[in-house]
Amino acid sequence: MKQQQVKQQSVAVLTRIRKLLLGMGENDGIVFKLVVYLLLIGIGFIYLYPLLFMLVNSFMSLDDLVNSMVKWIPTSLYTENYEKALQVLNFRKTLMQTILVAGVPSIIQMVMTSVIGYGFARFDFPLKKLWFALMIATFIIPPSVTMIPTYLMFKDYHLLGTLKTYIYPAFLGQGLKSALFIMIFYQFFKKLPVVLEEAAQIDGAGYLKMFYRIAVPTAGPAFIIVFLFSFVWYWNESYLAALYFGNKLTILPLELQKFTDSFTKMFPQSGGQGNQINEAIKMAGTMLTIAPLLVVYFVLQRWFVEGVDRSGITGE
Amino acid sequence: MASIRIRMTNKRRKALVGTAFISPWIIGFFIFALRPMIYSLYLSFQKVKVTPLGIKTNYVGWDNYKYAFVSDTTFVEKVLHYLREMALNVPIIVTFSLIIALLINQKIKMRGIFRTIFFLPVIITSGPVINELLSQGVTNIPNIESYSMFEMVKQSLTPAVANPIMYLFKQIIMVLWFSGVQILIFLAGLQKVDHSLYEAARIDGASPWEAFWKLTLPMLMPLVLVNFIYTIVYISTFALNEIIVMIKDNMFNTTTGFGYATAIAWIYFVLIAIVLAIWSLLLRTRKS
Numbered sequence: 290m291k292q293q294q295v296k297q298q299s300v301a302v303l304t305r306i307r308k309l310l311l312g313m314g315e316n317d318g319i320v321f322k323l324v325v326y327l328l329l330i331g332i333g334f335i336y337l338y339p340l341l342f343m344l345v346n347s348f349m350s351l352d353d354l355v356n357s358m359v360k361w362i363p364t365s366l367y368t369e370n371y372e373k374a375l376q377v378l379n380f381r382k383t384l385m386q387t388i389l390v391a392g393v394p395s396i397i398q399m400v401m402t403s404v405i406g407y408g409f410a411r412f413d414f415p416l417k418k419l420w421f422a423l424m425i426a427t428f429i430i431p432p433s434v435t436m437i438p439t440y441l442m443f444k445d446y447h448l449l450g451t452l453k454t455y456i457y458p459a460f461l462g463q464g465l466k467s468a469l470f471i472m473i474f475y476q477f478f479k480k481l482p483v484v485l486e487e488a489a490q491i492d493g494a495g496y497l498k499m500f501y502r503i504a505v506p507t508a509g510p511a512f513i514i515v516f517l518f519s520f521v522w523y524w525n526e527s528y529l530a531a532l533y534f535g536n537k538l539t540i541l542p543l544e545l546q547k548f549t550d551s552f553t554k555m556f557p558q559s560g561g562q563g564n565q566i567n568e569a570i571k572m573a574g575t576m577l578t579i580a581p582l583l584v585v586y587f588v589l590q591r592w593f594v595e596g597v598d599r600s601g602i603t604g605e
Numbered sequence: 606m607a608s609i610r611i612r613m614t615n616k617r618r619k620a621l622v623g624t625a626f627i628s629p630w631i632i633g634f635f636i637f638a639l640r641p642m643i644y645s646l647y648l649s650f651q652k653v654k655v656t657p658l659g660i661k662t663n664y665v666g667w668d669n670y671k672y673a674f675v676s677d678t679t680f681v682e683k684v685l686h687y688l689r690e691m692a693l694n695v696p697i698i699v700t701f702s703l704i705i706a707l708l709i710n711q712k713i714k715m716r717g718i719f720r721t722i723f724f725l726p727v728i729i730t731s732g733p734v735i736n737e738l739l740s741q742g743v744t745n746i747p748n749i750e751s752y753s754m755f756e757m758v759k760q761s762l763t764p765a766v767a768n769p770i771m772y773l774f775k776q777i778i779m780v781l782w783f784s785g786v787q788i789l790i791f792l793a794g795l796q797k798v799d800h801s802l803y804e805a806a807r808i809d810g811a812s813p814w815e816a817f818w819k820l821t822l823p824m825l826m827p828l829v830l831v832n833f834i835y836t837i838v839y840i841s842t843f844a845l846n847e848i849i850v851m852i853k854d855n856m857f858n859t860t861t862g863f864g865y866a867t868a869i870a871w872i873y874f875v876l877i878a879i880v881l882a883i884w885s886l887l888l889r890t891r892k893s
Contacts, residue, residue, distance in 0.1 A: 325708055332705070333722040335781055339734070340725065405630045412623025413616075420627060420634075425834070427638045429877045431842050433852055434870040437863075438641035438648075461633025469835055471630070473790060476827040480797065496622045510793035518727065518786065525732035542733040575734055582728045583721070590720055 347371070347573040354569055370573040377551050378544045378574055384581065387524060387540040390452060395519035398459040398467060399512060405462045406474025407500055411486070428468035440532055454533040455523065465522050465529075470515045477511040478504055513589055521582055541578040548574050645867045653863035662864070669868035672861075680869065683847050684876065691837065691880050693769075694780065698836050699829060702784040706791030707821070720792075726785030730843075783839065787832045794828040795821075826888075833884050841877045848873055 346354070350367040374380075409421060440449075448454045458464050462471065481504055489499050505512075527542040544551070552566045624631075649669055651662040673680045709719050729735055762770070798821060806816045822829075842849060848869070855866035 325711070325713065329705075329708055329713070329719055332781060333719060335778070336722050336725045336729075339729065343734075401629055405627050408623050408626025412619050412626065414620040414623040414627075417623075420631065423634060424630065425881070426874075426878070427634070427642075428834075429838050429841070429881065430642065430874050431849060431852060431870050433849060433856075434645050434867050435641040438644040439637075441644075442637070442640050458633060458637045460629065461637060462627075462630035463633040463637040469831075469838075472831050472834065473793075473828075476794075476831055477797070479827065480824075496626075500626075507797075510796040514789050514793045517724075517789070521728055522731055525728075527733065545733045579728055579732060579734055586724050586728075587717075587721055590717055590724075 343572045343576055346569050347576050349569045351567060351569075354567060370570045371577070373552075373556070373570050374573040374577055377548060377555055377570075378541065378577060380577060383539055383541050383544050386538055388581075390455065390530065390534075390538060390540050391520050391524040393452065394455040394459040394464060395516055395523050397456060398464040398470065398519045399516045401460055401462055402464075402467055402470035402515065403474045403505070403508070403512065404500070406471045407478050407504055409471065410475045410478035411481070411504075424468050424471060427463070428466070436529075436532070443533060449533060450535050450537040452534075452538065465519065465526060470519065473511055473515060474508065477508040481507060509592075513592055517586060517589060520585065524582060541581075545574055545578050646871060648864050649868040649871050651864045655857075655863060660863075665864070669865045670872065672865060673869055673872060680851070683851060684873075687841075687846075687848055687876070688880070691840070694783075694840060695833060695836050695884065698780050698784050698840075699787060699832050701780055702787035702832065703791050703825070703829070705784065705788050706795060707817075709788075710792060710795045723788055724785065726782050727789065730782055730785065783836070786839070787836060790828055790832055790835070791825060794825050798824050830885060830888055833888060834881060837877065837881055837884065841873075841880075 345361055345363065347370055348367055349363045350365070350369070353363050353367070356364075409417070443449050443454050448457065455464070459467070485503050486499055489503055494502065524540070525542055527540065527546060530538070530540050530543055548571055549566055552570070556566075648662065650664060650666060652665045652668075654661040654663075705723065709716065709723060713719065761767075802820055803816055806820060811819065840846065844850075852866045852870050852873070855861045855869065856863050858865075
């Protein structure tokens with residue numbers, strides 16, 4: 290009797306432990322949670338490591354850089370690297386131009402690819418498969434091949450040296466990686482229930498109204514990621530920017546490429562050892578180039594979560 | 606009869622509206638995309654000399670294409686290497702990014718910070734930072750083979766099993782850096798999954814494992830396809846890819862030149878298209 294009771298008790302305890310560790314129903318167990326956090330922190334660290342490395346180094350004075358004892362914690366918070374980098378990048382002016390160069394095309398691209406994606410997702414029309422295949426073809430063609438012919442074409446159209454080289458293709462669905470964005474919107478709009486559209490049609494809504502009143506609100510997360518990708522990719526596209534804009538417009542990554550040259554022009558060597566360029570100053574420049582992107586993402590990321598709730602309501 | 610006519614006109618009207626919606630793309634294709642494509646195709650049949658006065662061309666027929674397969678020993682080798690990488694890396698990257706997206710979509714603490722961290726690869730790999738980092742060697746795990754764990758793997762298994770595992774470990778860092786965009790695409794897709802369905806499934810006694818296979822995955826399947834396409838294109842065309850490097854090197858090479866570079870590029874284009882077709886066919890058959 291007693292033995293059985295003990296056995297029963299131990300079994301109950303065991304199942305409780307098991308429940309706690311491995312989870313039951315809606316609760317995930319501790320073991321599972323631990324594995325998840327370990328995995329996320331581990332991978333997160335790999336992503337964060339280069340950034341941390343740059344951040345720490347950008348605050349190091351020359352003495353700290355040379356000192357092998359100092360690896361992760363600078364002896365003092367040395368901000369002169371940033372002061373110099375801000376000057377070399379001509380930061381305020383370049384930042385404004387970069388926001389313009391990345392912002393305008395990416396907003397246009399987001400709007401137009403959503404319209405095109407909607408057309409592909411919700412309608413049947415002649416040659417649809419051909420257009421779709423050609424769209425994918427423009428995506429997989431190695432960009433290094435079409436770059437020079439495209440440059441010559443823009444020269445013919447007299448568009449070089451202006452932002453039009455970005456805006457016009459973006460408006461006509463041919464911007465940077467537009468095909469990917471069209472595909473993302475295509476898949477999001479494809480899932481939209483037909484019932485919703487039919488109801489709107491009975492209410493007398495036109496197709497355009499149906500698009501922005503019914504389809505657009507359900508695809509919030511798609512709009513956010515498309516804008517983010519587009520913004521980041523236009524922001525970082527130093528190769529095309531140099532090719533198309535010449536010296537008419539500049540962006541932060543381009544200024545970063547010229548960093549060493551600009552630096553030596555701005556701070557001539559004769560000024561003593563403190564005026565020599567070092568890795569820390571360059572890293573400060575790199576941090577300044579990507580910091581605005583992190584800010585933009587952090588702000589939009591909140592919308593990402595809010596967008597969830599809203600689309601949840603319309604989904605019901 | 607009347608109803609048929611109405612349906613017909615309705616169908617025709619929808620076709621017209623659909624064409625109107627994608628018409629910006631069609632116009633853009635003819636204005637901006639077609640011309641460079643045709644011009645580069647034309648150049649691939651020419652011997653091209655870039656002189657200060659302009660581009661000089663000389664028709665050579667299929668010579669550039671023949672040269673790639675017959676005379677250029679490195680090209681075929683690089684293509685085979687590329688195909689092997691495509692078969693292995695693409696599914697790994699897509700699976701990995703799906704798992705990460707599922708994890709950061711859960712109700713975890715500091716979700717915003719985790720999401721920001723997992724956006725870093727998108728910013729870093731597309732920009733000036735990656736060059737800075739590559740020159741500093743920050744993105745590699747130094748000398749992975751010196752760890753005893755990998756030595757053990759190597760010795761305890763036959764080469765046929767051990768080599769792919771070793772290869773996998775070496776690729777992990779690369780996989781991590783290549784997955785940023787895909788993670789976000791999946792994450793966006795997961796926002797659209799209806800939560801009431803999960804509750805219904807749980808009440809019916811489905812485990813989270815079953816719910817994933819029966820609910821989440823089918824709903825994400827279209828985005829799996831998008832991510833497959835993106836991953837294939839991204840790995841194939843990013844600037845450090847072996848064949849892309851080869852194309853760039855040949856562009857300004859005086860003996861082979863721009864014509865040969867475009868010829869390789871067009872062969873490569875067909876290759877990518879085939880890889881894409883095979884993967885999307887495989888995905889489609891699995892779905893049905």
